[in-house]
Amino acid sequence: MTYRPPVREHLFLLREVLEIxxxxxxxxxxxxxxxxxxxxxxxxxxxxxxxxxxxxxxGDKHGCVRGSDGSVTTPPGFKEAYRQLVEGGWPALGAExxxxxxxxxxxxxxxxxxxxxxxxxxxxxxxxxxxxxxxxILAGGSDAQKALYLPRLASGEWGGTMNLTEPQCxxxxxxxRTKAVPAGDGTxxxxxxxxxxxxxxxxxxxxxxxxxxxxxxxxxxxxxxISLFIVPKFIPDAEGKPGRRNAVSCAGLEEKMGxxxxxxxxxxxxxxxxxxxxxxxxxxxxxxxxxxxxRIGVGLQGLAQGEAAYQAAAAFAKERLQMxxxxxxxxxxxxxxxIIVHPDVRRMLMDARAVLEGGRxxxxxxxxxxxxxxxxPDEAVRRKGEDYMALLTPVVKAFLTEKGFVIxxxxxxxxxxxxxxxxxxxxxxxxxxxxTLIYEGTNGxxxxxxxxxKLAQNGGRAVMTFAAEVDAxxxxxxxxxxxxxxxxxxxxxxxxLQDGTMWLMQNGLANPDxxxxxxxxYLRLFGLTGLAYMWALMAKAANGRIAAGDxxxxxxxxxxxGRYFIERVLPDAGAHLARIKTGAxxxxxxxxxxx
Numbered sequence: 329m330t331y332r333p334p335v336r337e338h339l340f341l342l343r344e345v346l347e348i349x350x351x352x353x354x355x356x357x358x359x360x361x362x363x364x365x366x367x368x369x370x371x372x373x374x375x376x377x378x379x380x381x382x383x384x385x386x387g388d389k390h391g392c393v394r395g396s397d398g399s400v401t402t403p404p405g406f407k408e409a410y411r412q413l414v415e416g417g418w419p420a421l422g423a424e425x426x427x428x429x430x431x432x433x434x435x436x437x438x439x440x441x442x443x444x445x446x447x448x449x450x451x452x453x454x455x456x457x458x459x460x461x462x463x464x465i466l467a468g469g470s471d472a473q474k475a476l477y478l479p480r481l482a483s484g485e486w487g488g489t490m491n492l493t494e495p496q497c498x499x500x501x502x503x504x505r506t507k508a509v510p511a512g513d514g515t516x517x518x519x520x521x522x523x524x525x526x527x528x529x530x531x532x533x534x535x536x537x538x539x540x541x542x543x544x545x546x547x548x549x550x551x552x553x554i555s556l557f558i559v560p561k562f563i564p565d566a567e568g569k570p571g572r573r574n575a576v577s578c579a580g581l582e583e584k585m586g587x588x589x590x591x592x593x594x595x596x597x598x599x600x601x602x603x604x605x606x607x608x609x610x611x612x613x614x615x616x617x618x619x620x621x622x623r624i625g626v627g628l629q630g631l632a633q634g635e636a637a638y639q640a641a642a643a644f645a646k647e648r649l650q651m652x653x654x655x656x657x658x659x660x661x662x663x664x665x666x667i668i669v670h671p672d673v674r675r676m677l678m679d680a681r682a683v684l685e686g687g688r689x690x691x692x693x694x695x696x697x698x699x700x701x702x703x704x705p706d707e708a709v710r711r712k713g714e715d716y717m718a719l720l721t722p723v724v725k726a727f728l729t730e731k732g733f734v735i736x737x738x739x740x741x742x743x744x745x746x747x748x749x750x751x752x753x754x755x756x757x758x759x760x761x762x763x764t765l766i767y768e769g770t771n772g773x774x775x776x777x778x779x780x781x782k783l784a785q786n787g788g789r790a791v792m793t794f795a796a797e798v799d800a801x802x803x804x805x806x807x808x809x810x811x812x813x814x815x816x817x818x819x820x821x822x823x824x825l826q827d828g829t830m831w832l833m834q835n836g837l838a839n840p841d842x843x844x845x846x847x848x849x850y851l852r853l854f855g856l857t858g859l860a861y862m863w864a865l866m867a868k869a870a871n872g873r874i875a876a877g878d879x880x881x882x883x884x885x886x887x888x889x890g891r892y893f894i895e896r897v898l899p900d901a902g903a904h905l906a907r908i909k910t911g912a913x914x915x916x917x918x919x920x921x922x923x
Contacts, residue, residue, distance in 0.1 A: 331381040331636055333373035333443040336882060337685065339366060341692045344869040348435065348696070354703045356433045365436055368421075372440045375416060379409050380447035387450045387589020388756045392530070398577045400529040400591045406451060410484075410532040418444075419455045419484035423462060427478035433703075435695040438628065442688070446632035449760050450589030454487060456625055457527045460618040461488025461539050465558070468606035468614040473558060476568055477537055487533040490618050491522040491540040491559070491595055498524075499773050501541065501612060502550035508542040508557060508602060517599040518542050518559055521579070524767070528593030529561075529578035535570045536561040538595065539618065540602060547609055556611030557602030576600040586759030620721055622768045624695065627724035630732030631687050633761035637739035638680040640753050644743050645673050667742070675896075676738040682893035683731045685886070686859035689866055691728065694720045715790035719782050720858070722774035726848075727855030729764035730771060736761045775847035778854065779832060791829065798822045798861055805864070810871045814864040817894040818857075821901045825857045828908045841912035853904040860898055863890045 342348050343362050351357040383405045390403040402410075413419065422437035423429020444452040462481040465473055480486040497503035506520025518540055522528075529536065538559040547553030562570035580594040606614050645668040649659070653669040667673050694716060701713030740747035740754040747754035765771050783791055802819045805811050828850050836843030867890045870883040 331377055331384075331447050332639060333369075333376055333446070334635065334688075335366075335369045335373050335439075337688060338369055338439040338442075338692075340866075340869070340882070340886075341689055342435065342439070344873065345689060345865050346435065346692060346696050348433070351700075354699075354705075356431050356699070356703055359430070360432050360436055368432075368436070369439055371416075372418070372443055375412070375418070376440075376443040376447040379412055380444055380451055383409055383451060383589070384448040385753065385756065387448065388586075388760075389588075391588035392581060392591040394529075394578060394581045398529065398579070400531065400578055400581065400593070402530050402532060402591065403589050406589065407532055409451065410454065413455065414484040417483075419458065420482050422459070423482035424466070424478075427462075427466075427474070427482045429482045433696075433699045435692055435699055438692060438695045441625065442628055442632045442635070445629050446636040448589070449629055449633060450587040452629075453587065453590045454527045454530065454532055455484055456622075457490065458484060458486070458488035460490060460622050460625075461537055463621050464490075464539055464556070464614055464618040465605065467617040468556070469558075473603065473605065476564060477558065480535070480568075481537060485533065486535040486537055487527060487530065488537045489525055489527050489539065489595075490615065490622075491525055491528075491538050491597075492615065492619075493522060493524045495521065495523055499769060501554065504541055504543060504554065506540065506542040506597065508544045508555060508604075509599075510544070511601070514603075516542075516544070516557060516602045516604060518557060518576075518597045518602045519599050520597050522595040522597070524582065525593045525595045526590055526767075528591055528595045530591045534562075535564075538576060539605070539615065540597065541611055541615060542602070544608055551612050553609050554611045555608050556605040556614045558605055559597065559600050559602040563601060574600045585762060586756065587763060619768060620717075623721050623725040623774070624691070624698075626764050626768045627726075627728040628691055630729030630761060630764040631684060631691060632732075633757050633764070634680065634687075634732035634735035634739075635684055637736040637754065637757035637761070638677065638684060640757070641680070641739035641742035642668075642677055644746070644752070645677065648744075648746075650744075673742055676742055678889070678892050679897065680735040680738060681889050682897050683735065683859070685866070685889055686862045686893055687728045687731060689862035690720075690855075690858045691724050693862060693865075694724055712793060715786070715793060718785060719778075719790040719794065722769075722778040722782060723851060723854050723858060725768065726765075726771035726774035726851055727858075729761070730852075731855075733758070733761045733765060771851075772848060775851040776844065778851050779836065779843050779847040783829065783832070795822065795826065798857075801861070801864060805868065808868075808871075810875075811864065811867055813891060813894050814860075814867045817898050818860045818864045821853075821857045821860045821898055824901050824905045825853055828853055828905050831909055835911060839912060841916055845910075845912040845915040846908040849904040849907045853901055853908070856898060856901045856904070859893065863893050866890060 387403040393401045420429045421432050425431040481488050494504050508516040508518050511517050540557045540559045541554050543553050544555050563572050563574050565571035575598045577596050578593045579596040582592040646666050648667050649664040650667050653665050658669045659665045697713040697716040701710050704710050736758040740758050743754045746752050805815050870886040873883045
């Protein structure tokens with residue numbers, strides 16, 4: 329099976345739904361007219377399909393190998409593919425021109441990120457982590473740090489990581505023990521062990537820049553006493569080239585369920601030399617710049633693995649012959665019909681498409697608001713963009729990764745027994761996608777963040793703005809007969825979301841366990857509401873093209889899939905609302921010792 333990057337879907341969203349050409353007066357968008365964007369995406373599709381996708385199985389089967397000296401060799405072909413990635417300028421798409429980047433909007437860069445992650449998730453993690461390190465230094469680094477590190481990270485010449493987790497703490501970073509001791513020359517000596525460090529050691533770049541959370545001696549306990557440090561594998565010399573080896577090393581590689589092509593390391597710091605980023609004891613805020621970007625990226629990984637798995641399943645379903653259609657033979661000259669004629673197979677494939685196309689729109693729409701938050705001259709537009717990014721980041725991360733894993737599981741089911749073997753790609757998509765529900769903050773933590781922090785932030789401004797936007801769309805399109813099912817579906821699920829929000833406001837404060845028990849269902853309800861809004865926007869755009877006489881079957885197919893979402897997927901919202909309202913009672917009733 330050959331992965332086919334969904335360039336047509338990307339162009340539809342960028343041109344006809346998000347209408348990014350209307351933003352050509354903004355920085356970055358001025359350099360991204362649609363003819364240029366189309367050329368970029370076409371070339372990105374070629375690179376991802378022809379260079380990265382063939383290495384996906386190689387990375388899974390071969391994995392990374394750690395030498396006796398702590399060095400790590402990536403799977404065969406990865407090093408050459410990475411060279412082509414850098415030579416093609418792909419890591420620099422969204423980086424600032426001041427540091428050698430191309431300055432394109434994040435929403436455009438997102439399309440390439442989806443393609444590369446779907447083609448080869450483990451490989452795409454290397455430049456993905458690097459861009460996160462770039463963003464953190466951009467946000468909090470000194471001018472000297474930016475000048476030294478950002479051009480090399482932006483180009484992909486150097487790699488980047490984030491060193492957060494330790495054996496005794498994951499989500500609860502206030503428990504970290506890694507310490508930083510002032511060396512007296514402006515540097516710090518970092519000592520401690522970090523685990524589960526993606527891209528922690530490899531042979532793709534000449535240097536790796538670790539961003540490390542550590543506690544300076546005497547700092548306050550908990551998260552208030554955490555600082556952020558730059559700890560390069562090789563300490564740059566006076567010319568900015570890799571110099572002497574730092575005391576940071578890979579003490580081991582994790583044996584994992586999936587993403588075997590990415591080096592997930594135990595990283596040991598033995599008085600490694602580090603440079604403070606920003607202020608003492610303010611490191612967590614800077615690291616969250618990297619983590620929030622990573623959470624959007626992980627949501628995209630979930631979507632991308634779902635897309636690749638769906639494509640493999642659809643191709644298999646059109647070729648695999650089993651039994652006859654319930655309504656009579658559809659392949660009368662063959663011994664049996666292709667399994668795509670069977671309604672239950674169609675159900676799994678349609679579930680996938682409805683969620684993938686709606687989810688892709690939601691993540692692109694969210695990323696566009698991130699661009700507006702950074703680039704728009706109007707303060708109100710910037711504030712709205714910031715609000716939406718904060719509100720929707722946990723939804724994008726948790727909802728799309730969960731759905732991506734379900735799609736990968738259904739795709740394996742479509743393959744039947746073949747999917748359970750390693751002769752087909754289905755099992756790898758399932759294994760690779762599972763981590764997305766866990767890292768960068770488990771999905772349960774994302775739900776708690778949404779319910780416990782994001783809803784009440786700034787007096788509930790973000791969720792009220794979102795609700796008002798949906799209401800305005802419904803009101804403006806209520807009389808459009810062609811949009812009727814989409815508008816009615818959107819209005820109904822928005823009312824359910826509002827009902828769930830009010831229940832949380834009334835019951836969550838009185839008993840925090842009520843909020844905790846309801847949080848995951850509330851996040852799923854929010855995700856379905858977001859997808860319903862996206863499907864309404866896409867249906868409006870598709871109807872407009874059809875009304876204008878465009879006979880491209882793409883638009884008619886879009887409406888068919890959208891109606892399936894409204895009729896078959898969106899009803900799940902009612903079950904989520906019902907579960908929200910049961911509160912903590914059923915969840916917490918059984919005594920702990922009875923488990």
